[in-house]
Amino acid sequence: MSSTFGTLFRVTTFGESHGPGVGVVVDGMPPGITVDPGAIQRELDRRRPGQSAITSPRREADQVEILSGVFEGVTLGTPIAMLVRNRDARPEDYEALRDVFRPGHADYAYQRKYGVRDHRGGGRASGRETIGRVAAGALARAALATVHVAIVGGTVQVGEVRALCRDWDEAGKNLVRCPDTDAAAAMVRAIEAAREAKDSVGGVVEVVGCGVPAGWGDPVMDKLDARLGAAMLSIPAVKGVEIGDGFGLAARRGSESNDVLEQGRFRTNFGGGISGGISTGAEIVVRLAVRPASSIGLPQTAATSDGGTRTITVGGRHDPCICPRVVPVAEAMMAIVLADAWLRQRALRGGDGR
Amino acid sequence: MSSTFGTLFRVTTFGESHGPGVGVVVDGMPPGITVDPGAIQRELDRRRPGQSAITSPRREADQVEILSGVFEGVTLGTPIAMLVRNRDARPEDYEALRDVFRPGHADYAYQRKYGVRDHRGGGRASGRETIGRVAAGALARAALATVHVAIVGGTVQVGEVRALCRDWDEAGKNLVRCPDTDAAAAMVRAIEAAREAKDSVGGVVEVVGCGVPAGWGDPVMDKLDARLGAAMLSIPAVKGVEIGDGFGLAARRGSESNDVLEQGRFRTNFGGGISGGISTGAEIVVRLAVRPASSIGLPQTAATSDGGTRTITVGGRHDPCICPRVVPVAEAMMAIVLADAWLRQRALRGGDGR
Amino acid sequence: MSSTFGTLFRVTTFGESHGPGVGVVVDGMPPGITVDPGAIQRELDRRRPGQSAITSPRREADQVEILSGVFEGVTLGTPIAMLVRNRDARPEDYEALRDVFRPGHADYAYQRKYGVRDHRGGGRASGRETIGRVAAGALARAALATVHVAIVGGTVQVGEVRALCRDWDEAGKNLVRCPDTDAAAAMVRAIEAAREAKDSVGGVVEVVGCGVPAGWGDPVMDKLDARLGAAMLSIPAVKGVEIGDGFGLAARRGSESNDVLEQGRFRTNFGGGISGGISTGAEIVVRLAVRPASSIGLPQTAATSDGGTRTITVGGRHDPCICPRVVPVAEAMMAIVLADAWLRQRALRGGDGR
């Protein structure tokens, strides 16, 4: 039951990295919404490996096929299943790792949990699982667009390099998807330095929900903060989440942290657009801590299934920094959370949920 | 549907701050477990207002009554309902605020979401809602104790003051529940300074799960990180969560971040005891960013329901720093998450879930 | 997790027959709906024991207390908890049955499932659990009334006596709640005959949803038939459910079973107002098979916990036919199912769900 996210806009992903394919079933997509397969494909292309000099060279076309739920270009309100076949799977690359638990990877944890695992490329723990999320997120965006909600995002930190401004249009123009052009160049250098050192580097991704009206999100347990937190922390490699000023608020006083409402607008947005778990009408702002990719070229000590250790170096096709590819995934997860919150608000109050 | 947390160990809280009472229904507690009402009460006493010089002076005995699910001192496997009556409710204190949206509080968001609200003390958004969580957490702890899992926690930052060590026994001995005695004294001073300034101050709480075996937590969407993140971000005033080194990992390289397994033990715990969403056998470490309490004595501009503004000063019975009282709530939420993960692992593999 | 029903209108009951009390938490009730405590109490009074010559003489006032979620007479959109204290509990009556598994009762099954049980009056398996359902159903009715949906019901069979017509106003006027006055008299005689024989007798209850617009109910797995079936079969003593002509359709041909639509109305209603799991705009018709009450005065062989048997006769305070008291419970469950379906349709399509 662990591969499903959402209550009313419900996303279930499936698939292993080197099995026949990966995909998703989206149940709860409202009917009558036009679906542009090209828009779904464009989101997948943003996530795809091999798209630039600083991402993994694994070659996957990641062509999506819609199996159900769309008829004559329009959603039916029934489950929408989407499938992406794995093409450039090279399971033989992993044969040597069948009995090895790679450091930083989930190999050991999976083995302990399930007693069995698909050792090829992380199996289900692979980042390829996020293909289904991105495809589902594209549908969520299409649904949200009908109520004028949009999502942007980008990489705001790589290693020690931080973005100092947020120009989201710029984020679409550079390799790291950074909303600060100057920082972007420094980030690319930091990533290349990590790759040359046969190492990887972490970072921070920020996503922003625009146009969300006041009133979305369900207290107490399903606060928008909690749903967004769960969504982001379910993405591989994410180990921290903050809403609005997040950890920055810990060092402040109340008089510096309370967002003041005036004339129906908030003068500040310390709380990231969420108060009491409910959207306030301000921008929804979430940041994710992304750990450095676990696969690095440097020699590492790895445990083996017979209780010993072995020195391994992980070969070629990996990302020195996964932040640029996390961006579309994080955006997709925010879209899924917001689509769900929208439908829940419609259920609660009727009308159009605004 | 928003007041329920958990899949198999399922907690539903209810109640407003100044209504008849607050409480919880716990469904999924395994049968045959001895329940010590005193242990539940002790946890509630740790959360209770009025317990020390640095907490709210609201006087509530917070006496819990078990309404169901326990027979002759033992759990039946049926829902356990627990009720705490509100005693020191002073709804008249809030009459003047009926049409005011207090800065930093959820008043405005609730009004926009529901079109109606209980304005008295935040109603459902009040910290009193967490009473039910703490009572449920006490049951979760009793369940986890049967498999030798325990939870500790404390305040590790107040304002700019940070704990430099983790001596969890010490955390029980000082007013701020800080695991570093020296830092504790400085934290108390920081809190008193905030109070004297008619202000409040934020902080960071850390909770640690001890004795959790490898294999708990359900990828993909219900990763232990995600469940813990949701649990913590559902606590009032929490605006950030990190697992293990969290945001610290963003600035590092992979070679400094991969936990290396040797002889069945991890030499480091950068990942906070979770890999691929599954427990690794190391300690589960989570930190929460707690924003400064919204209620402060300084004059603030508040919007009113007729579209205007008013200057308000929030009177008396509030906490200048809620971290010490968040500690038992965060521990309870971790207990609830882990109890759920334990039962899910039993479902998946049978046996005792270890 | 087994005591919760519903997705958006979510009902969780708690309580044992001879514990401190029984109750319910309703989460998902829309905000802004006027709550009449008298209306809730009236539904509980219809379910209450001791209300007539043909029901159990256990004396319970069954006074309900609303603990949360209602403010100044109006729903807040937050969980509504309601509590009924057990008053006329006589646990000592059951001491002799501590080690006995009464025939027809769930004693044995509970013992095998949980390894422990509250033997007093069936504990959680008691019909008293349905108090929470009826209270929740009263709220569901209030919600449905805002969209002009109402529910009626009655006893349509007792033993071999069947109602031949459906005059729902009449159902409120006789002891068995039968919509056929002539049959009602015969049903009362059948019940009295069973009681005189120290026995009990079964029957059939029918509930009808009026005013339900076309379009409610969610295929595929949550068809309205399936939700109603689950709701009814979760009521103690119910062992069968049929929608519309139900088992009668098994003996017929298609040409005699297809409801024909003309001018926006169905000429017939063989399908009980549901097609493909979705309401058609016709009346929703459900019938429940109610087994005879298990508690009878005749001597019976009962197994004991040490593996032997004992002859028992079950004393006094039981119903010879529970159908009249099942009626308000079945109506409540239909209201809960329809309220949930309504909210889900609002989520799916927006507007008012019609």
Place this chain on the structure above:
Amino acid sequence: MSSTFGTLFRVTTFGESHGPGVGVVVDGMPPGITVDPGAIQRELDRRRPGQSAITSPRREADQVEILSGVFEGVTLGTPIAMLVRNRDARPEDYEALRDVFRPGHADYAYQRKYGVRDHRGGGRASGRETIGRVAAGALARAALATVHVAIVGGTVQVGEVRALCRDWDEAGKNLVRCPDTDAAAAMVRAIEAAREAKDSVGGVVEVVGCGVPAGWGDPVMDKLDARLGAAMLSIPAVKGVEIGDGFGLAARRGSESNDVLEQGRFRTNFGGGISGGISTGAEIVVRLAVRPASSIGLPQTAATSDGGTRTITVGGRHDPCICPRVVPVAEAMMAIVLADAWLRQRALRGGDGR
């Protein structure tokens, strides 16, 4: 969210009758269980059209492809997605029906619910949706086999013809899957008579769970009766369910209805192996009322989307009696319910769930 069934063994189907394909995702299948693709295919073949003289001649190979969750022949504990392509789809057959609501079909209800529909062969309401259930059921059976639970079933009534005995081995040998050889012949004649009359005929299917230990099923709302009821009533064309003697109990007295336990075994099984919603160790017995197939060759009046009516005759490729093909679907749904109950009992008590 309406296409998912189950809590721990969770089945989500997708697909329309004349879209690219139909399928299922099974999440919660325990790891380490050997999967025989041939066994899954055999179940699908039992459900397949065109398998005998009395079923629809639509030709579908219904070849299943496993997309995920199985590695080297063994389940991984991750979601198992399975896909069956639609081959013999003839959407053009349905062009004339684009604006027609066929009597007895869900066309009108879907249109009213969603505002849009796939008119080709019923779209999502088609019996082809059950392919996913049958494939999932095959996995559930494999899981249950590890604890020695098996499921059998058959047609026990067609029109007025009833099976008088239950020889489940026989059920596999005749076209109608009737456990009474003599009745089987009469049933075939009844079906052929209906077909010759360009009509269809209803019936009753019975499924039996063998080897289920005492203790499965979760009161109060998730009673085994309720879960089985929901499962069966979610199958297209099923309009009634009874557990054990079901509606027969309505006419009886308690002294004739209480199952008596002696020496750990029940002498009778009026309750269908379920007491208080929990399995008793006796056989689980469920019967389903199956309405006559809606598609008949006789001329019928059908409403059209412009508010008028039209006389239609439904052409060729339909089943005169769907009971034989409902049998594997009902067995699959029982398997899914029982697998879920098994896992929940493991969660509750640990061990192997027995």
